[in-house]
Amino acid sequence: MAKWTYSKSGVNINRADLAKQSIAKILGATHSKKVLNKIGHYCAAVDIGGGRAVAITTDGVGTKVLVAEKMRKYDTIGIDCVAMNVNDLICLGVEPLAMVDYIAIRKPNHKIITEIGKGLAKGALEAGVSIVGGETAILPEIIKGYSEYSFDLAGTAIGLVDKRKIIDGSKIKMGDVLIGLPSSGIHSNGLTLARKVLNEGNRKIGMELLKPTKLYVRPIMKLINSVEVKGLANITGGGLHNLLRLNKSIGFRITNWPRIPWIFQEIQKRGRISEFEMHKTFNMGVGFCVVVAPKNVKKAMAILKGEKPVVLGHAIGGNKVIKSGFYYK
Known part of the structure; x- marks a missing residue:
């Protein structure tokens, strides 16, 4: 039996990194002086005045949605969506504040979307964030999984931080x-x-x-x-x-x-x-x-x-x- 790698499974991290570096270079041109850190950290901080910054990040749950579909269990995948976002926010010392979700589904199904919502709510309550909105898109020509109810799930989260308390790794020294x-x-x-x-x-x-x-x-x-x-x-x-x-x-x-x-x-x-x-x-x-x-x-x-x-x-x-x-x- 051949040895497996992430690349062999279909995910080439090196190519993905090159693609991200390319788009980051293009998008970097949009940054004003209010942007406090470069693309590449876990989240981005933007100066909003008064010594405060708002931080923002976005992430999804990847092909874990396919496991949920295979198991026909949808009530925890929302927790993953919340965690993937708020766990990134706190990497800058940011206190998570609010979040929006994005559900793209092949064919609308009230039960499945409700179960996803339960997980989102549970995760948000545990993390102390408010889910203030989102988008549910019906995309039968794009979303392809195991069944007619395949879906994708992602989110975007924001938080606030005192600029003096941002933790960006710059103070790390050898021996820490x-x-x-x-x-x-x-x-x-x-x-x-x-x-x-x-x-x-x-x-x-x-x-x-x-x-x-x-x-x-x-x-x-x-x-x-x-x-x-x-x-x-x-x-x-x-x-x-x-x-x-x-x-x-x-x-x-x-x-x-x-x-x-x-x-x-x-x-x-x-x-x-x-x-x-x-x-x-x-x-x-x-x-x-x-x-x-x-x-x-x-x-x-x-x-x-x-x-x-x-x-x-x-x-x-x-x-x-x-x-x-x-x-x-």
Whole structure:
């Protein structure tokens, strides 16, 4: 049996990055002086005066919608949509405020849309955001999945932050400590590869893949209001590569890792996927990372105790992540 990679499953990250760099260069020309950071971070902050900034981000849940369709279970996918957006907002130290959703469906179905709405509401309540509107588009010529009720789901979220309290990774120094927070499972990334190597129709597998993306808003907001935090990273598509977004001059050496959840072990085994490929595709059990100075580790760990935090390693020079002899850059 051949070895699987994310690219072989149909998702070429390198080509996607080139495409994103190209459009970012074009769209960068639209930026006024009020835009406080470049495209490429988890969210963008815009100066609105009075020492405040509004931050905005947008994201979807990818092919996890196909797992929901296969399992005929739609009441949790909305939680993923909320989490994918608010977890990105907090990476700049932003408190999420409001969100809108976008549902594109092949054929309207009242029950399915209602179930999706239940998940959106549950996620929003847990994250403390208001869903203030959205769009439901009927696109039979575009949306193609497993059935006549196939759909896509995405959202856009905004939040507010004091400009002096923006956490953009620029203060990270060599020797600072990297703390990881466990994920709830696969979250909403790498599903295209996972679905290729697993039997998503199997009830146990399908339900595991459908576990909602963990919401980190409450513990992270509590942390940044109590301790100086230098960097925050949502470990989504690209796995460990996400750490490289924090500071272009800084990397990380990973010396410790929590027990890898069984679903990732199963994916790796069935797809004969290398450890390197797994860590650059999936979260591998760590869904969010925090960077603090060594003197603040003890306090940060105490505040995050309920999340079962793990010290993963430390910051090093150069924009690379080193783990188990592999270089991610």
